[in-house]
Amino acid sequence: MTDLDLSFTLNGKPVRLHVRPDARLLDVLRYDCGCTGTKEGCGEGECGACTVLLDGLPVNSCLVPAFQVAGRSVETVEAVAPEVTGPLNRTGTAQCGACSPGIVVMTRWLREHPEVLQDATLRQFMSGNLCRCTGYDSVISGVASVLDPKETAGGEGTSA
Amino acid sequence: MKVLQPDNLAEALRLLVEPDGTPVPIAGGTDLCVHWPARDLDNTRFLDLSRVAGLSRLTLTHNALEIGARTTYWDLICAADAAKAFPLLAQAARLVGAIQIQTRGTWAGNIANGSPAADGVLAMMVYGASVVLQSVRETREVPLDEFFTGYKQSVRRPDELIVAIRVPRRAYTFEWLAKVGARRAQAISKVGVAMTRSENGWRVAANSVAPHVCRCRTLEAALNAGRTFTSPQEVRSLLSADVAAITDLRSTAEYRERVLSRLIFYRLAELDKPSGHV
Numbered sequence: 001m002t003d004l005d006l007s008f009t010l011n012g013k014p015v016r017l018h019v020r021p022d023a024r025l026l027d028v029l030r031y032d033c034g035c036t037g038t039k040e041g042c043g044e045g046e047c048g049a050c051t052v053l054l055d056g057l058p059v060n061s062c063l064v065p066a067f068q069v070a071g072r073s074v075e076t077v078e079a080v081a082p083e084v085t086g087p088l089n090r091t092g093t094a095q096c097g098a099c100s101p102g103i104v105v106m107t108r109w110l111r112e113h114p115e116v117l118q119d120a121t122l123r124q125f126m127s128g129n130l131c132r133c134t135g136y137d138s139v140i141s142g143v144a145s146v147l148d149p150k151e152t153a154g155g156e157g158t159s160a
Numbered sequence: 161m162k163v164l165q166p167d168n169l170a171e172a173l174r175l176l177v178e179p180d181g182t183p184v185p186i187a188g189g190t191d192l193c194v195h196w197p198a199r200d201l202d203n204t205r206f207l208d209l210s211r212v213a214g215l216s217r218l219t220l221t222h223n224a225l226e227i228g229a230r231t232t233y234w235d236l237i238c239a240a241d242a243a244k245a246f247p248l249l250a251q252a253a254r255l256v257g258a259i260q261i262q263t264r265g266t267w268a269g270n271i272a273n274g275s276p277a278a279d280g281v282l283a284m285m286v287y288g289a290s291v292v293l294q295s296v297r298e299t300r301e302v303p304l305d306e307f308f309t310g311y312k313q314s315v316r317r318p319d320e321l322i323v324a325i326r327v328p329r330r331a332y333t334f335e336w337l338a339k340v341g342a343r344r345a346q347a348i349s350k351v352g353v354a355m356t357r358s359e360n361g362w363r364v365a366a367n368s369v370a371p372h373v374c375r376c377r378t379l380e381a382a383l384n385a386g387r388t389f390t391s392p393q394e395v396r397s398l399l400s401a402d403v404a405a406i407t408d409l410r411s412t413a414e415y416r417e418r419v420l421s422r423l424i425f426y427r428l429a430e431l432d433k434p435s436g437h438v
Contacts, residue, residue, distance in 0.1 A: 004163075022161045024196060044194045046346060048260055057234065057263040063193040064264070065186070067163045068210040106259075119237070120254060127345030128258020 008069045010035070011079035025064035026050045029076060037077040037101050041130070048129035051102035052076050058109050060128075077101040080108045084146055093142030095133035102129045107143045114147065122147075162205045172212050173296045173321060182318040183207040187215075187230045188264035190257070191273040215323070218242055225249075227325040233262040233280065246327060248337045248354055252283035255339050258346045268322040271304065274312040274372060277349045277410075281373040283337055284327060285365040286354040292324040293317075301326065305365075308372035330358040334431075338423050342410070350411040351420050355427070357383075364424070369403040369416050376402035379424070388432070389425055396421035 341347030
């Protein structure tokens, strides 16, 4: 296996690396770029802990081969602004913290794309971010408080 | 492991007939990357479709919806006209997995992967979709309900690529899809069913109850003949000719066939109520 010559934009800055041809985006971020905020949970696209934005859309970085990332833009939890993470710290959204990076990235994306919530609920959009601590209500109320700081965040109706 | 990265379709098709052996086409990777660490490290060859121009289209005309080889579930959800014209496609797109899967998973990949539990295939099948296969030699179009020949087996030849999916536009008086999984999101179907009714008659498809997603033609014929049902058991008797559920890690054969027949029976029963006209 010869190395893969990989150039892409990471959190707004160009990076150029030589990585294993079979590397996943998750591996490249953690081991080659030192962006260890992105966590590996299940490694098979179920849990959402490794969620990053690829060309502005949320993806599980464990399911993205690095060779598909060349020339594209990747944004990780490291690039998320404090106004997103601050409220999450006050709402009990994080307990053990393993799922938090993915939830933070999803919160940022939903904050920048409120239009997507016209056709599906917040719970539906957060259904790919598993949390084994909170029972989800504090995740949903935390994300809701970021999206609409005025609203006293309560859980939504249907469960996912 | 070797990756081939063509930037145009002609080159991609040529690479499928290279003497070194047939590479595995990869688009969104939501199926292939699940077992990524366990693959054959040295001998696997991938044909990466991510750089091939022109494969992400979603074209709605008066007659049909054309879905490109790399068009994702999220692409369809965001295309308001297409989602409105084919509500079961939009519903399946949201049910197939969470947003992180919707943005990467492709309709063509859902077909090519050949899983008996494919939710996208279920919706496309009751809309009478066909699969456009292209090779260096020819282009042919195969009805989706004739595409699969067994578990993860299909009529696609190794030198062929799914380049598009064509879904004809018809006037439907009934469109319904239901999925039962361990939870309502991000779960693989234990059993799924979709039904449509147009001037061409009923179409019923089910997933996770046979080696591949299948049409339930015996039930369709009965419905087309005007048959009504007084119990789920009557539906199940007919379905036994159409499905062959198995017991595996996700569910049992008994559960699958029982739930499938009850889903269908109770949905049809709603139609007989005064407000539930078809």
